[in-house]
Amino acid sequence: MPQYVKGYGIDWIKIKDYLKTDLSDRRIDQIVGIILEGVDRDNCEVFGGYTTDAEQRTMTVIPLGKEAWGEEGEAMEDVRKKDITPPTLLVKLEHFLMGPDVFEFRAW
Secondary structure, rough: OEEEEEEEEEEEHHHHHHHOOOOOHHHHHHHHHHHHHHOOOOOOOEEEEEEEEOOOEEEEEEEOHHHOOOOOOOHHHHHHOOOOOHHHHHOOOOOEEEEEEEHHHHHH
């Protein structure tokens, strides 16, 4: 049974489009690194996950905190309804991120 979490996904395509480049551009890695450096690791455990849309893209996901995790078996729609204020840093970086949305946990 999948486990869901509300958060932001680091969107390489949005970064690529912002830079007006292709996915092989090393500056994308640098931006991803800067985003990850700013994450409060005590409150947000970054993980690999899937989007819950039809594309099911793989993303590095930044949860909105410990309360953003659904219980194992909890419905995706229930997790989506959680009213959680995103960290200011993530709001400022939304043009590089997908979300806030619900993602399916895959791996640490």
